[in-house]
Amino acid sequence: MKNALLEQNRKKLLKKAAEAYFDGLRTKSFSLIPFSDDIIFRAPIAPGGVHEPIVGVLNVYEQWWLPLEPLLEGISVTVLDHFYNEEQTSIISRVDITLRFSDINLRVADRFQIDDAGNITEQENHFDASPLRR
Secondary structure, eight states, X not given: OHHHHHHHHHHHHHHHXXXXXXXXXXXXXXXXXXXXXXXXXXXXXXXXGGGSOEESHHHHIIIIIHHHGGGGTTOXXXXXXXXXXXXXXXXXXXXXXXXXXXTEEEEEEEEEXXXXXXXXXXXEOOBOOGGGGO
């Protein structure tokens, strides 16, 4: 019984962190995202792409968020579902994002790993880039 309760609480923490990230994108509010101070962040549109992570919340803000922020104006974010790994240490969220400035629709599957406090310690963003090629 205790393990089931811990598992449910862990799932809630994972879901809360992932959804806070997408709320931050939707509202252009970096401060809503519960990044840990030493976050390891990978994204295809970040400097270095997914192969060179950005380390540290300040670096994520300066290198990834600030260049991205103008593109977030009026975006639509719809969380479709979440998938949890067996150990309850990470979550993958499947999301549809529409960029208003160009009517581009992105299909996203982002992975989040959190600490016991619910802060995102590691994140890797994935999306179908084919709409961007048009």
